[in-house]
Amino acid sequence: MTLAGRGASVALNSLEKRYEGFGAVRGVSIDIRSGEFLTLLGPSGSGKTTTLMMIAGFETPSAGDIAIDGRSVVALPAHRRNIGMVFQNYALFPHLTVAENIGFPLKQRGVAKAERARLVEEALELVRLPGYGTRQPRQLSGGQQQRVALARAIVFKPRLLLMDEPLGALDKQLRESLQLEMRRLHADLGITFIYVTHDQEEALTMSDRIAVMHEGRVAQIGPPEELYDRPENRFVAAFIGESNFLPATVRGREEGHVVAECAGSLVRATCTTNPAPGESVTLAARPERLRFVDGGWPAPPPANRLAVTVTEAVFVGERCRYVLRTGDGTSLVLKEPSSAATRRRVAGETAEVAWSVADTILV
Structure with a gap:
């Protein structure tokens, strides 16, 4: 069952918001496609919520x-933009029933009582709370209250839904469950979602595209896989997932790759720029892409290798996390899937790690 058809397209053009000389949002331009699930991801103070509030009409842009x-x-x-909005704190009326809460925006729009009741039931079905209409908000769990807030935001069939950290107050297990529900709801509705979060895992799980924000600007925008596998700068590489950052010196190019000296070894990396020989650069590699050389590799073996000493070994259930140190003192992390058949390393042990050129990015 769907409540609405095609979503709205949204274009942000050189959007700015200044507060007494401070630039909270600085020149943000994003084209959001009809029916897209776009997430604004970033740390506190990056400008993501301010951008969302300007789209909603609760903040006025300084420019753009x-x-x-x-x-x-x-x-x-704001009230004439016909946008659905969901906040972290639910914002339900405690004195109204669930049905009355959901029907409130319909009542404000003058929808007849019978039609209102039908649309409320339809919205409750969509958020998987059929039969909950007579309950009070205080009788619901946090997850159920958030579903009611969602139902209220979509009951009047907006073409655009804005969400500001809507799962932030929930525990981890419930949050992960509702992330999948959000994806299902987005598919069912076919409307445009713009979602704000500081939780990278949440953004990777739900989004069609992610706009990573940093200091009021968009640091990079793209599909989750692209941002994770091909971060364009150090901030994105560090903020989305975990990365090893290796200082290196460029020695030349080979078959389209940059060849750099790192901890006494030659390491190859993918690169969209053309750094000059002798230039100091930083290479990034994800911890889960590194492997101990004696662990076995499919042919051909990875081109990048470094000699290391294990300084810390931590067993964390589904994986082992190792902190390693190269000969020049550079620290890096290796994450290895846990298995009873895999030999666990110990602090002080020397080893060689390897990883592929494709998983090495110059940032």
Whole structure:
């Protein structure tokens, strides 16, 4: 069952928000496609919530434009933008029943009582809470209250839904369950979702594309796989997932790859720029892409290898996490799937680690 059809397209053009000289949002331009699930991801103070509030109409841009379906809405008040909104704190009316909470935006729009009841039931079905209409918010769990807040945001069939950290107050297990529910709901509705979070795992799980924000700007935008496998800069590589950063010196190019000297070894990396020989650079490699050489490799073996000493070994259930040190003192992390058949390393042990050129990025 679906409540709405095609979603709205949203265009942010050189969007800015300044507070007494401080630039909270600085020149943000994003084209959000109809029906897309776009996440604004970043640490506190990166400008993601301020950007969302400007789209909603609760904040006025200092400069730039916001267009929904090709029409500028900067001069349009929030209540006339017909946007659904879900907040972290649910914002349910405690004195109203679940059905009355969900039906509130319909009542504000003058929808007849019978039609209102039908749409409320439809929304409850969508968020998988059929039969909950007569309950009070205080009788619901946090996850159920968030579902009610979602139902209220979609009951009037908006073409655009904005969400500001909606799962932030929930425990980890419930949060992970609701992330999948959000994906299902997005598929069922076919409307455009713009979602704000500081949780990288949440963003990777749910989004069609992620805009990583840093200090009021978009550091990189793209599909989750692209941001994880091909971060364009050190901030994105560090913020999404975990990365090893290896200082190196460029020695030349070979078959389209940069060849750099790192901890006394030659390491090859993929690179979209053309650094000059002798230039100091930083290479990034994900900890789970590294392997101990004696662990066995499919042919051909990885080209990048470093001699290391294990300084820390931690068993964390499904994997073992090793902190390693190279001969020049560079620290790196290796994550290895845990298995009873895999030999566990100990602190002080020397080893060689290897990983593929494709998994080595110059940042």
